[in-house]
Amino acid sequence: MINKRIRTWELERYLLGELPPSRMAEITKLVHEDPDIKKEVDHLSQDNAEILRRHPSETMLPGILRKYEENRRQAQTRQKSRFITIKRLIYTTPVLASALILLFIVLMKDGVAPDYTRVKGEESLDFMKTQVVIYKKSNTEIALLNNRDQVKAGDLLQLAYIPAGKTYGVIFSIDGNGVVTLHHPERKSDSSILKQEKKNLLSSAYELDNAPDFERFFFITAMEEIEVQSVIKKAEELALSPASVKTARLELPESYSQFSILLKKEK
Amino acid sequence: MLSRQDPEINIEEFYLRYGPMVLRRCIQLLRDEEKAKDAAQEVFAKLLINKKKLKGQHASSLLFRISTNTCLNILRKHRHSDLLDSDATLKNAVAYDESENKIVLQDLLRRIFRKEKPSTWEIVVMHFVDGMTLQEVADEVGLSVSGVRRRIREFRSRAEFKREIYYDK
Numbered sequence: 481m482i483n484k485r486i487r488t489w490e491l492e493r494y495l496l497g498e499l500p501p502s503r504m505a506e507i508t509k510l511v512h513e514d515p516d517i518k519k520e521v522d523h524l525s526q527d528n529a530e531i532l533r534r535h536p537s538e539t540m541l542p543g544i545l546r547k548y549e550e551n552r553r554q555a556q557t558r559q560k561s562r563f564i565t566i567k568r569l570i571y572t573t574p575v576l577a578s579a580l581i582l583l584f585i586v587l588m589k590d591g592v593a594p595d596y597t598r599v600k601g602e603e604s605l606d607f608m609k610t611q612v613v614i615y616k617k618s619n620t621e622i623a624l625l626n627n628r629d630q631v632k633a634g635d636l637l638q639l640a641y642i643p644a645g646k647t648y649g650v651i652f653s654i655d656g657n658g659v660v661t662l663h664h665p666e667r668k669s670d671s672s673i674l675k676q677e678k679k680n681l682l683s684s685a686y687e688l689d690n691a692p693d694f695e696r697f698f699f700i701t702a703m704e705e706i707e708v709q710s711v712i713k714k715a716e717e718l719a720l721s722p723a724s725v726k727t728a729r730l731e732l733p734e735s736y737s738q739f740s741i742l743l744k745k746e747k
Numbered sequence: 748m749l750s751r752q753d754p755e756i757n758i759e760e761f762y763l764r765y766g767p768m769v770l771r772r773c774i775q776l777l778r779d780e781e782k783a784k785d786a787a788q789e790v791f792a793k794l795l796i797n798k799k800k801l802k803g804q805h806a807s808s809l810l811f812r813i814s815t816n817t818c819l820n821i822l823r824k825h826r827h828s829d830l831l832d833s834d835a836t837l838k839n840a841v842a843y844d845e846s847e848n849k850i851v852l853q854d855l856l857r858r859i860f861r862k863e864k865p866s867t868w869e870i871v872v873m874h875f876v877d878g879m880t881l882q883e884v885a886d887e888v889g890l891s892v893s894g895v896r897r898r899i900r901e902f903r904s905r906a907e908f909k910r911e912i913y914y915d916k
Contacts, residue, residue, distance in 0.1 A: 487877060489877055492807065496765070528768075531766065535766065535770060540784070540788060543785070550792075551792050
């Protein structure tokens, strides 16, 4: 027998298509048969649109991301204090400490100790600033590069971005030969939407070629979809101007933010 | 869009899809659009932190629970009485008699809720405010039906006890 009583939460999930299949089918049937229920569904759809009009994503997302960052930091602090408690326990419990040291020695001997990779310079990263972050990998370490740092042909770079509340972005570079390379999105026709992790690594690393003088990386961001094609066109125009290519900003709409980092090439 | 196997979240798409449901829930419980907006942002922030929990369940169900708990925490922290003033309500939960003074009832409800565990609040609100059956509440919160039934029975008996003490004073 069909349960004709439909609660608001059920109707919401019905509109989202997230009810069990049998209940979805029941409500669909009721919507077709009962004009009052149909009216309720229509009303809820309109109300959804009205709520989004009053609270558009542009005004909600920065707050969501700010709170996410706060929550994440609080969780880290809690984790740290748990770690301190464990450390204290180790110091105050010699038997446990000896056992842990012994275990560590055994693990080291068996070669299963974790392989730690140090990232030099990462402690200074500002996650509240929208930026591109560039790592250079060498045999011994991974280093975070700063503006005007020196690199050479063959260096392996990994790009990442910190969206810090921005929802769309385009990352590209211009080299000393005036070549523009798009890094995000992968294709000009793709959406420029950004992932909203605190820091997002691009899917592939990037080996520097022998282009001379410099590599300049740009991160153009906005709160609305960016037309990648037109940004790249502006970048190509700038690349043709040797006098300003290392310092000038792109001529883009005012609502777009621009970040750039210049790496100098070893001669 | 989010796949149920992959907990990767595009928060904007997520907000556009689930934002109205979350905001409606927050407005319903907090009765204040500005506070609800703030709470809804908190809900999505918590979703980002807990995205692994999305695996294997519909996002609407998880968001509904996060929204409920976030709002109930706000109400508890601020000793807010608007929920208890709702027509929709918890009156059934404490066997409200229409002849009773509404202000007295609200005061009583506040006293009862201050002492209850957050998980009990959640169950009571889902059952008495949202009209969920015991089975539906059990599905939502991941308890057995008998577990939910016991929690509600115990809550009602504590409420009844407090009510007697309250009226004896």
